[in-house]
Amino acid sequence: MTKTPDLSDLNASSALSALWAATSIAVIGATERPGAMGRLPIDYLQRYGFGGFIAPVNPKGGTILGLPAFASIGDVTEPIDLALIMVPAGSVAAAVRDCAAAGVKACIVMSSGFAETGPEGQAAQDELVAIARASGMRMVGPNCIGSVGGAGSVMATFSPVFSSESTPAPAGSIALVSQSGALGFGALSLAMERGVPIGIAVTTGNEADVTAAEVAACLAADEAVTGLLMYVESLDDLESLRLAVDHVPVAVLKAGRSEAGALAAASHTGALATQDKVVDAALKSLGIARVTDIDDLLDVGAVFASGARMTGRRVGILTTSGGSGILATDAIEAAGLELAQLAPETVRALEAIVPSYGNATNPVDVTAAVMTEPGMFERCLDVLADDVNVDAVVACFAVLVGDDVTRIANALQSLRQRTSMPVVVARTGASSLAPHAAALLAEARVPAYSTPERAVNALAALATSGERAAQITRKLGPVAGLPSPQASEDELKGLLAAAGLPIPESVLATTLEQATAAIDEVGGVAVCKAVVPGLLHKSDAG
């Protein structure tokens, strides 16, 4: 999972880095009119300190927000990295053609009214793709809300998130790619509120040309990016996803799990449905964590940003609340992690610290005694983390206040400094009880969650990524894409094997004798399955 400075494998998509690294941006459909969408990107670029060249394009010329406006993109004298196309659907094709002719590297079509409206819109969208591809210009969208972030404060969006003076500039090493524009920028605003350091956000809309996965691969190759969060409605470019996950940990929220949801996705961004269990298997094979909602996605972002890496699945729990410890234990089993079996010497050391009505085995419960015996929690934390059977620690506390929390936060910070092991907090209590706790824990890079379940689920995502990192030394073959719904067992096995997964040996037998001979030959325990051409699932035969 180390970054390769050589990005030659990304040549074809390197123009995409304009989405967060452009130094010159044109806005087609720019206007000064208050309330108009075509005003917002220019307003944001100026307000958030974009240091590059801004070219407002409007047939009327003149000046817009103090900048000279160009009647057409062809009139702009400087080379343009990124053009934002914000004109009505009927005028988009001409704008894309003009951008291509002007040598623009990448454009973002924000306008709606394409594949998401039906066959006519699909045809119009196909035309855009044809124009872009003929020129080599990359096209993001249509039907998206653009991108923001990067070192140069690219604010290529009309999202109202930045209309508030109080919204900070995106900052941090986590990148977010969202097929949905509103959800992507909404999630970004929540991340800012919660201290999840998302420094770049890109929305991809209908993905006529550029897919979220391709953007992810390009982002992952950027040295400044250490983790990726994705919201997607379609998922058919597994090769790009694998390029991404080879560099940084990736978590995905895939919408359209249900049949009704998949239909709604088709109406939203024209996404084609993929059977959900195929999505599950594909993500699993790539070592990509799948999450269930935006809260979970941001929870994982916080643990990715901590810089910790998880090298096993064994979790130690330290709690001041027995209830939190039990819930964490339940969550560990549900998430496919393991409750660490502590070494006898660890248990003995804990028994010397924990009161008799607490628990010196995992989950370790120091109880409310921590309120009257300062230092108890911190001592247990060190003992627990030093056990070689522990790959990660969840520290649970509910209603601690003031100095108790400060002391624990300091102990967690010391622990983080001497180990790369993940340490996360489940603090099931109001912020006001410990007003400084959030800042202290953030400084210590210790992610804090409101419930033990959320803390454990974030760790599980990190564990999945860690296993992928451990696999990467193996040479893996190319992944061609998702199989067709009619793929046979052999085709699916080939795909899984190509992704580096172990596949049980199998022999096709057409008579009982052949089957018996095959079992003798292969050895071990055998499972017999019927293969009937045209019958895909046993369940189809009733």
Add this chain to the structure above:
Amino acid sequence: MTKTPDLSDLNASSALSALWAATSIAVIGATERPGAMGRLPIDYLQRYGFGGFIAPVNPKGGTILGLPAFASIGDVTEPIDLALIMVPAGSVAAAVRDCAAAGVKACIVMSSGFAETGPEGQAAQDELVAIARASGMRMVGPNCIGSVGGAGSVMATFSPVFSSESTPAPAGSIALVSQSGALGFGALSLAMERGVPIGIAVTTGNEADVTAAEVAACLAADEAVTGLLMYVESLDDLESLRLAVDHVPVAVLKAGRSEAGALAAASHTGALATQDKVVDAALKSLGIARVTDIDDLLDVGAVFASGARMTGRRVGILTTSGGSGILATDAIEAAGLELAQLAPETVRALEAIVPSYGNATNPVDVTAAVMTEPGMFERCLDVLADDVNVDAVVACFAVLVGDDVTRIANALQSLRQRTSMPVVVARTGASSLAPHAAALLAEARVPAYSTPERAVNALAALATSGERAAQITRKLGPVAGLPSPQASEDELKGLLAAAGLPIPESVLATTLEQATAAIDEVGGVAVCKAVVPGLLHKSDAG
């Protein structure tokens, strides 16, 4: 689900209402020493304006925080409703005995060091129960953190939640019962932060005498309580739970789902494990919503508090973000709700409002066009809610700001005023984008969640409660308690039938002829199962 003014069925446990309605409180182990637990309840009672009589009890006498202290509970001249026992484990039995002799109605043993420590502690705990039961005094705990709330500001706790001057008094019509003290008070503090109106919180600890379910039944009979949230580690008093759910909707977080979690629960409060699927079936049969973490529990509390009741499972979605609409659709299927099929006239009316690149069927997507066409969202809201096929509405918006949110909040308020249908919001965006939204939605009693999944899960809990309410006209037989792990199929069926569940007809056949005859007699589709004495599960036979 109407309240019966006649509480005669609760006579045996009516002393329990002292936990939130006591007018005289004794604190055994009271002290003025700063930092000592025995100081805190007196401090809290004074600071939060408890209007009744406070009796500090300390062998040294004197005054404590300005109040005359009594050398023993026997010296207190006024009758005491509630005594808080906060002395070391070894002195608890004497304190319980003294309270019983003094005619105290109910005591809370906060001290730890009983069943959670092993056999010796269990014996000591049994002694406490024997003393209490011999006198008729009810005993809460041991190993708990007490109770707070009610009209008279009973603050019978040492929880540090109330050590901060900024913590408000508990207020609202939702009650929380938690077997875990720290988790219960932590959840209460989170509820306050999130605007979930919990007015009473009771923790029950080891439940040697009084169980959470018994407290729940007593709370549910209180006119001021409109919904119940519970955290429990053991669950064996189903009859009390049914009494509760006959009056108000109930949601339960049951810890110890996993084997390891159940073991940890035994160490925490001495709770005995119950097979988790039995818990699931029991809660389902009672119409009690089961949730997965404290966040979910509070989410459900918000929708219980809204006063809305759900009479069916058909949900209409209105969204400004296609992505949120798809996620809500997925969540509806996952939660066992139904995506409402809109009437043709509804779809026609929506088509006249929604832009062509949006969606006029469920999930209804007005898109970002709502930013430039004020009123669009509100008009769609009314059309959607007036469809007779819609039992609840989820309104999703991500990044709306300022006036847009104010207008929508006002429309939601109007809708809530003209219907009892639940209306909930999924607002996946930072508070700072619409600083007044939270207050406006709270005033409108429209619960707001950060993700569509959380909004839908809260509705699912409300639907479960609604179905129970609809059942209550049926006369139901008594539920004796959870079956033993060795219960036969017939015993389990009897229990489920007694709880009002439909049970498929079954016939025991010992020969093939008997089986064939039985199928003819019963009719329909038949399932054959082997019944072997001593063999409980097919899986046990390999």
